Amino acid sequence: DTGVSQNPRHKITKRGQNVTFRCDPISEHNRLYWYRQTLGQGPEFLTYFQNEAQLEKSRLLSDRFSAERPKGSFSTLEIQRTEQGDSAMYLCASSGGRSYEQYFGPGTRLTVT
Amino acid sequence: AQRVTQPEKLLSVFKGAPVELKCNYSYSGSPELFWYVQYSRQRLQLLLRHISRESIKGFTADLNKGETSFHLKKPFAQEEDSAMYYCALSGIGGYQKVTFGTGTKLQVIP
Numbered sequence: 138d139t140g141v142s143q144n145p146r147h148k149i150t151k152r153g154q155n156v157t158f159r160c161d162p163i164s165e166h167n168r169l170y171w172y173r174q175t176l177g178q179g180p181e182f183l184t185y186f187q188n189e190a191q192l193e194k195s196r197l198l199s200d201r202f203s204a205e206r207p208k209g210s211f212s213t214l215e216i217q218r219t220e221q222g223d224s225a226m227y228l229c230a231s232s233g234g235r236s237y238e239q240y241f242g243p244g245t246r247l248t249v250t
Numbered sequence: 251a252q253r254v255t256q257p258e259k260l261l262s263v264f265k266g267a268p269v270e271l272k273c274n275y276s277y278s279g280s281p282e283l284f285w286y287v288q289y290s291r292q293r294l295q296l297l298l299r300h301i302s303r304e305s306i307k308g309f310t311a312d313l314n315k316g317e318t319s320f321h322l323k324k325p326f327a328q329e330e331d332s333a334m335y336y337c338a339l340s341g342i343g344g345y346q347k348v349t350f351g352t353g354t355k356l357q358v359i360p
Contacts (some may be wrong), residue, residue, distance in 0.1 A: 140293075172350075180294070180336075182347040184351065185347055232345065239296070241294040244293075
C-alpha cells in the first residue's frame, strides 16, 4: 500500500496520560498536514509541515500538543496530559510537488477515559 | 477568518433525482474551493476542485463569487453516490491548510 499510513489506528488512554501518533506520508510528498475530527464535524486543521519545517499551527494546537517531522519523512503528533476533550479522530494528509490534492490516511481514533 | 458553511446535515434523494449539496464560504481574498467525499469505511478523498472545472462521477460545482457559494450538483443521483460530502477551501495554490465544512450526508434511496 503506497498511501498515507497512520499508527495506531485506535488508542484508548486514561486522562492525564501522554500519547503519540505516527503518520507516514506518501514517499515523494513534501507537505504533511494534521487534522482533528470530532463527531458531526468536518476535519479541523491542526498543523502543516513542508519538508521538516512546521509552517503553520492552529490555535487549536495548545501547548499540550506537539508535532514533529524529523528529516522531512514521517511525522509524530504527541498529546501530553490528555483530557477527555481530546477524544477525536486524528487525520494525517500529505501532498507533493505542484499537486494541491491532499491524500488522507485512515486516521487514529483516540478515546480518553 | 475563513469559514465554510454546509447548512444540511442530511440530504435524502431518490435514485435518479437531481442532487444539490449547498456550500457557502467566507474568505478574505480569492480562495481555492474543493469538494471532498468520504464513502463508507473509506478515506477522505478529493472529489473535485473549482479551478479544474471538470465533472467527476457526474458531479459539477460552480463557484459563485457574488453569492460566495460553491454548490455541488448532479443531475441524476446513483446509489453509489451515498456518502459524506465536505466542502472545503484553501488559500491560493491550495497548498496551505484546508478549512472544511461540517459535511452533508447524502443518502440515495433506491
